[in-house]
Amino acid sequence: MPKELGKAYQPSETEQPIYAMWEKSGAFKPCPNGKRGKAGKAPPFTIVIPPPNVTGQLHLGHALDNTLQDVLIRYKRMDGYETLWLPGTDHAGIATQIKVEEELREAEGKTRFDLGRDEFIKRVWDWKETYGSRIVEQLKKLGASCDWDRLRFTMDEGLSRAVREVFVTLYEKGLIYRGSRITNICVTCHTALSDTEVEHEEQEGKLYHIRYGDLTVATTRPETMLGDTAVAVHPEDERYAHLIGKTVILPLMEREIPIVADEYVDRAFGTGCVKITPCHDPNDYDVAKRHNLPELLIMDQKGFITENGGKYAGLTREDARKAVVADLEAGGYLVKTEPHIHNVGACSRCHCAVEPMASEQWFVTMKELAAPAVAAVKEGRTVFVPERFEKLYLHWIENVRDWCVSRQIWWGHRIPVWTCGACGHVMALRDDPASCAHCRSTALTQDPDVLDTWFSSALWPFSTLGWPGDTEDLRRFYPTDVLVTGYDIIYLWVARMIFSGIEHTGREPFHTVYMHGLLRDAQGRKMSKSLGNGVDPLEMVEQYGADALRLYLSSLATLQGGDMRIVPERCEHFRNFCNKLWNASRFVLGSIGDTASWTLPDSLTLPDMWICTKLQALVYDVTGHLDRYELNLAAQKLLDFIWDDFCDWYIELAKVQLRNPEAADTTKQILAYALETALRLLHPFAPHITEEIWQSFPEGLREGAALVTARWPEPEDRLRFTHEAGQTELLMDAVRAVRSRRNEMKVPPSKKAAWTVETPYAELFESHAEIFRALAGASGVTVIPVGAGSDGLCEDAQTVAVVASAATVYLPLAELIDLEAEKARLDKARAAAQKEYDALEAKLSNPGFTQKAPEKIVTAERERLAALREKLERL
């Protein structure tokens, strides 16, 4: 039995029951014989979700990202694919650890060191158990049609096995090594970071000129001088040639350091002398290696000066800088300071300045891994949408440096490397060892570090499907199809998935990367916690409904992948649309009465043909736009059709036809057919409301149990009545013209008069007089075939002409019209038409146009000229 539909659409009453129904019915699970009516097994279509932070909360970026994925998945599901949208969450190493540490400090006043490693990790797991399902529930509120039974987590047993397999494989191939390098250390998070996790920011700093004996060096980080082991000059710099090989005394530290020559030095910058701090600057590190200089680490990972810093030991880097500068000044070593703009690296997690520092870390050798990942994109096996992001990707991967994957935190995948305390043997192992493989000693210690979060994320498309096992899911759904994400993580994630997929599975993990822009606030600023300008998508769902939010976000997702400004109030428009659809559906369902099934009638009225024609075009357009990832255009066309064509015109036309016993039955059929088809097309964008309405259809008017798994519409060629349907547009033009003139002349709706229509389509207007009367607000219509009585009528002071595309409609003037104003208006119209006519005539007498322009265009313009001439004659 059809349910009763309330007067206004209430998303809060619809969304949850509908979602529960979908979940219960198993609609989100892959359906092996999806493509109904087609032979054989359905082709698979797979998307893996970009896993949100397990302890995170849904923000608008997630809402956008997942709406786009859900639209694609729902479309493909209806189109008969065996779809899998695989959900999951990320353990998000540093971010989660920071969050739990904060909690620990606030609640118990303890640090993770107070608890110890095992106890702390247990706390993080507790935290994950408490909050891990939060974001999943939030995604459900959006209507995300993920197969929740396959929910994965990057620290699950299976995924952890994949991480180990990859690490050990790479280790065995010699693609992972441990070494001392200058890496970026965040002293707040006290861990190493990869290059991609450092954000560069231009800052105004100071350039300190410091006298080292006979030389003056310039630096932006004066405290690093504590670790200087040399001064470098350019080998061909005549100013300093005589000093090369000599030494200077390092101020404050009173250390004798050599002057070396190295081509790295830019003679034109500063004084042409560079202080060399091997352990705290990547360039200096290289110089030191070339000249066999001693390495002196003067800061630890927490940002404190070490004992190597002499009397400054124990100070923070900030205090050390102040103290060093003060002492230099007091000692007369500080020549000058000047303002200097330079780039400072900041930790992408805590935004503190990172400290380049020598330390032992694990690295992945990138050169060999990158090459096939470059080829995959260059050879088109993986394409980016929009295409321009390929350039960004290629530039990065072609120049990528080795990847620092070790982190000095506790939450994450522990590096599977053990060192034997007895013989010093180092082993990378898939399974925890009981004893040393070399000497059988049991005195083994595991490397204390964990892996970069992105190390496990890089494996996501195949680790979630069961790799390294040879599972049915992996065989069926890998490689996946489309990856949907923002362009901000091309390097962090997308590129790493591509080279990891190729390396470990031999296949590109997806064929298409659909990138969208980032969301900004109404002023165009990035949304961030610190600015407090974030918009809570759940509040928007609450206020406007999930479908309205989805439609809004879809309409923003342009093909260019540019950034998008979010103005929450704009959702109102889409809520209004949902309400419109709701009420139109109420009308249709109420009108069709006991219509039990629909069969395409043999003959249709012109308005019926018209809406069917529009509908076929819509099916074609929406399908094409979705296939080309033009979600905004698809959504736009759907709204235009439903609101303008269907509601504002067809329903009004249908109301007239429903009063006519001869047309009523077919009109009911077409009302039901058009609405049902539109619901199917709209479903990927607005799943809840479309399903709710669809469930209210009489069973004979729908196919299957639920819209979510209903068939995607295909254009029906027999319903393309383009030519005849066009006549409906003539009627509509005439109606619009009359309404416009009535409005302009302020004729109240209550004043109805008999109209005269002069047209070459006399038959059309005669047979549709009822429709014309109803829509134009007339009491009667007289139709005059063109030419038959045009004289006199036009000059009749009691009537006024309204020119529509193929008809001239005369409005009786007796109705309170200011004749003077009317005359002026006619003069104005005549002048405008004359001007247009002259311009067009000039264009058509230009041989450049008539000879070179396509014939179609020339013909069209000639017809326009003829029409204008006719119009002028009338005026």
Add this chain to the structure above:
RNA sequence: GGGAGCAUAGCUCAGUUGGGAGAGCACGUGCUUUACACGCAUGGGGUCGGGGGUUCGAGUCCCUCUGCUCCCACCA
């Protein structure tokens, strides 16, 4: 220092092979027309950032200038 993107109606933005300048919001006017005032109808409003070029014709292609945004990069 390289690279990319954006500049279209008061606001936010569409505009897919060059030929009609568009939408939503805001604004004006008129409507309680029994699906909907979260509505209906009808209007006003733009030198498509400036300049140059290709073309019969350019918001759309090329060059240049200006303004804004972002990314990459080891010059102290």
